[in-house]
Amino acid sequence: MTERDPTPGNREFSLEIETDVLVVGGGPAGCWAALNAISAGARVVLVDKGHCGSSGATASAGTQIWYVPPDPRERETAMASREAMGGYLSERRWMVPVLDKTWESVNRLAAWGYPFPSNEQGIEQRISVQGPEYMRLMGRKVKNAGVRILDHSPALELVRDDTGAIAGATGIRRQEGGNWIVRAAAVIMAAGGCAFMSKALGCDVLTGDGYLMAAEAGAELSGMEFSSAYAISPSFASITKTALYRFARFYREDGTLIEGAGSARGRSIIARTLLSEPVYARLDLAETDALKAIMRRAQPNFFIPFDRRGIDPFTERFPVTLRLDGTVRGTGGLRLTGLDCATTVPGLYAAGDNATREPICGGFTGGGSHNAAWAIATGAFAGTAAAKFALKKKPSPVLRRLGRAGYAEAARELDTNAALQAVQQAVFPLDVNYFRTEAALSREVHRLDDLWERLETSGGVSHLDLLRLREVAAMTATARWMYRAALARTETRGMHRRDDFSKQDPAQRHRLIVSGLGHIAVRPEPVEEPIFREAAE
Structure with a gap:
């Protein structure tokens, strides 16, 4: 090359x-x-x-x-x-x-x-x-x-x-x-x-x-x-504004209520349910016309996909999914x-x-x-x-360009659509990215590493194709950094959920610094401030 x-x-x-x-x-x-x-x-x-x-x-x-x-x-x-x-x-x-x-x-x-x-x-x-x-x-x-x-x-x-x-x-x-x-x-x-x-x-x-x-x-x-941030969305729309779901109840396909889905832990309950069956929502906690009007004024674009389909989200159940916000x-x-x-x-x-x-x-x-x-x-x-x-x-007149992935000259061809699908298949599944385990994360890291090697030797495409190639490379790199850090944090903290390490570990109250592209290094960095007593209590 x-x-x-x-x-x-x-x-x-x-x-x-x-x-x-x-x-x-x-x-x-x-x-x-x-x-x-x-x-x-x-x-x-x-x-x-x-x-x-x-x-x-x-x-x-x-x-x-x-x-x-x-x-x-x-x-x-x-x-x-x-x-x-x-x-x-x-x-x-x-x-x-x-x-x-x-x-x-x-x-x-x-x-x-x-x-x-x-x-x-x-x-x-x-x-x-x-x-x-x-x-x-x-x-x-x-x-x-x-x-x-x-x-x-x-x-x-x-x-x-x-x-x-x-x-x-x-x-x-x-x-x-x-x-x-x-x-x-x-x-x-x-x-x-x-x-x-x-x-x-x-x-x-x-x-x-x-x-x-x-x-x-x-x-x-x-x-x-x-x-691993996922947002509730109608399965037929891209709207991921979740504030109005405070007024929703969530249901199974047979109409039975999913207990706890509207609570502070509701996202996790919805995610668990979606692993095996569809989930539906209805904004039935918005009980007055005045409140419904306020909701429409506050988030007008939330209602557009419903209005286009003739669905009243206050009275009719609609299917929901969780979209990855990364x-x-x-x-x-x-x-x-x-x-x-x-x-x-x-x-x-x-x-x-x-x-x-x-x-x-x-x-x-x-x-x-x-x-x-x-x-x-x-x-x-x-x-x-x-x-x-x-x-x-x-000013310095001597410049050196730094781009790597997508810029190889004598490069082998890469199907960017297939590469994009491969990245998405690694990061979208709830049982990989939302509920994390060492086995699932390691499996996807291996696949993403293989994809990165192919991306680093890709190039020689038109400028618009190069844009998509660089986008796919950026998403692949991001996924690899995410999962390397997720493997290194052997606890559950914040939005990082490890099913195999379900408790928060006081010894891991540090940040994880990642660096590198071909080889990714992960190191801990102390949090400089102590835990505030008022917050800890």
Whole structure:
């Protein structure tokens, strides 16, 4: 096998740009990062796989926000409320600044004109946003601020300069054709998590691309075992907004009630039942017309698939399934070295779902609220820090590209559709990924390792085929990191459930740091803060 030239040549690219900060991803984290970087005096380019402000999980749905007034009691309650659920892996040295920055930024959002609803006393309720309105506003603010936006221009690989620092990225132009290169003094990864193309609403563009590119540069990841987030969804639709299922009862096919399915442990009970039989739901706890109207206003897109099929979810049973959200509602992602959101690679920063959310969520899902706050705050932190780094950095003319999987020249052919199916067959099954055992995890790791070897020797395809090849490679790498970490954590903690180790082990109150591609290393990292007595009690 011959290797391609690792040095980008000028004739390869139909578009070449030089800037200070490159932001990869146009969701909430990317938009906040771009705005803060340009406010700090940097030139900024933002590239997006889709269209900035309208692609991704947030743009297609509503989301709550972890927006808490700066009252000591309220803040204490907010921080303590999730510590036990997350297995005591979160840290208040992160929670406090995230809450502060979210409070400040959401108030800016209101000042920019976002139409927050008011309560009966006329006080705006700033604890949630409707995704389309929120991201339309953010996209407009980014454009008006002077950020150069390349839509439909997915990044495929990072480039490094001769000092060892990240110095930009390359990618393709899906509509115009050709390749692009952006030379930048700092790069912010804000390309979202990985949902493995499970058809969860808005998530098919979220394939772990940022993880792969960063790992090829040597970045570490953390919390990847906490990636088994599944969301309740009608079996005939992609809507995975689960808040309204608080008003549901769940039934077997014969109409008998599934006891406990609506409780705090309900997701696990539903998952167990789905292993052997169908599950149905009905929103029959919403008993008044007033409540039903409120629910429709709060989550209008939840009801669209029902209305299209002539189903009244308040009075008729409908089949449900669990769709894998992976790291989108999980907590795993790139490891951050501090509040500047720097990774372990110089010049590379991470924000939103590209970064591990363990610092504020521990090992339990951040759902909408915590993840939304994390996107806002880390976007702001990363944008400011990347601009500061970039404006002090001396340019280097020598660049080296870092992409591996999909870039081999004398490569053997790979059926990307078959490869995608292989990844999904490894991560979708509830009796592998939700209820985990050493035997099942080891079996799938072996299969995924074989697939990765084939991916590393693949390449020589058209630029659009290369995009799918890189997406499949990113999903395969993400699954391998997830399962290696899951095998190493021989306990049940947070959303990580080991059927063969059903108890939480106090000796394993640490983070698991994973790194590498061909060979994956896993090492423990202590949680710096002690368990808060109030939370432990």
